[in-house]
Amino acid sequence: xxxxxxxxxxxxxxxxxxxxxxxxxxxxxxxxxxxxxxxxxxxxxxxxxxxxxxxxxxxxxxxxxxxxxxxxxxxxxxxxxxxxxxxxxxxxxxxxxxxxxxxxxxxxxxxxxxxxxxxxxxxxxxxxxxxxxxxxxxxxxxxxxxxxxxxxxxxxxxxxxxxxxxxxxxxxxxxxxxxxxxxxxxxxxxxxxxxxxxxxxxxxxxxxxxxxxxxxxxxxxxxxxxxxxxxxxxxxxxxxxxxxxxxxxxxxxxx
Numbered sequence: 001x002x003x004x005x006x007x008x009x010x011x012x013x014x015x016x017x018x019x020x021x022x023x024x025x026x027x028x029x030x031x032x033x034x035x036x037x038x039x040x041x042x043x044x045x046x047x048x049x050x051x052x053x054x055x056x057x058x059x060x061x062x063x064x065x066x067x068x069x070x071x072x073x074x075x076x077x078x079x080x081x082x083x084x085x086x087x088x089x090x091x092x093x094x095x096x097x098x099x100x101x102x103x104x105x106x107x108x109x110x111x112x113x114x115x116x117x118x119x120x121x122x123x124x125x126x127x128x129x130x131x132x133x134x135x136x137x138x139x140x141x142x143x144x145x146x147x148x149x150x151x152x153x154x155x156x157x158x159x160x161x162x163x164x165x166x167x168x169x170x171x172x173x174x175x176x177x178x179x180x181x182x183x184x185x186x187x188x189x190x191x192x193x194x195x196x197x198x199x200x201x202x203x204x205x206x207x208x209x210x211x212x213x214x215x216x217x218x219x220x221x222x223x224x225x226x227x228x229x230x231x232x233x234x235x236x237x238x239x240x241x242x243x244x245x246x247x248x249x250x251x252x253x254x255x
Contacts, residue, residue: 005244008070009065010066012215012241016242016248018253039072075251083106085114087213099244100214101214105122105196118204129216136185140182142182151225186221194226209233211234
């Protein structure tokens with residue numbers, strides 16, 4: 001059986017094709033202004049990459065904030081459902097799944113069968129998602145790829161009190177003017193976003209194993225901050241931003 005999953009996020013669109021339960025093609029592209037058209041083009045490239053015809057696809061499941069705009073999909077599921085399915089597929093012992101993307105973060109608690117017990121989603125605020133890190137890296141004039149690594153060099157904890165991305169940027173500027181080392185500011189930023197995420201995680205309860213997915217999972221500074229805050233090991237898949245699309249494809253194969 002061949003199925004596909006499409007995750008239409010706020011910043012990017014991810015696609016996965018499964019053949020008999022194994023990934024044969026995956027692709028990620030910027031969402032663009034016309035999400036529906038971008039999803040169609042991405043899917044055509046996804047098929048080409050796998051040398052598969054559209055008629056060979058048994059089902060296409062969409063997920064993500066823009067899932068309703070994927071007109072090529074035969075069905076859709078929420079991000080929480082897709083995240084839990086994809087994470088549990090890779091980590092059968094997973095009990096807590098944390099997904100942090102560009103605009104949103106969510107925490108999911110699962111049982112031993114991978115069924116969702118409870119979940120929570122952070123407020124519509126960039127301070128709890130990847131956009132916050134990007135904004136702070138721009139304020140420090142440090143490339144986003146280096147920003148997370150920079151925080152790992154810090155040995156000093158600098159509190160950041162602002163709970164809003166706009167005010168936090170002003171706080172970063174103040175730290176710069178007070179000659180605070182860049183690596184310490186970077187750590188403060190990552191500690192701040194980790195604090196907001198762990199607060200949400202504790203509301204639904206968490207237990208090992210913890211799996212971190214989403215684009216921000218590629219940021220070593222955030223992973224380290226989350227590890228220190230939750231005081232537990234954090235499992236990060238090889239392609240953390242594709243887990244939602246993987247989960248959607250798995251759900252499509254079940255139906």
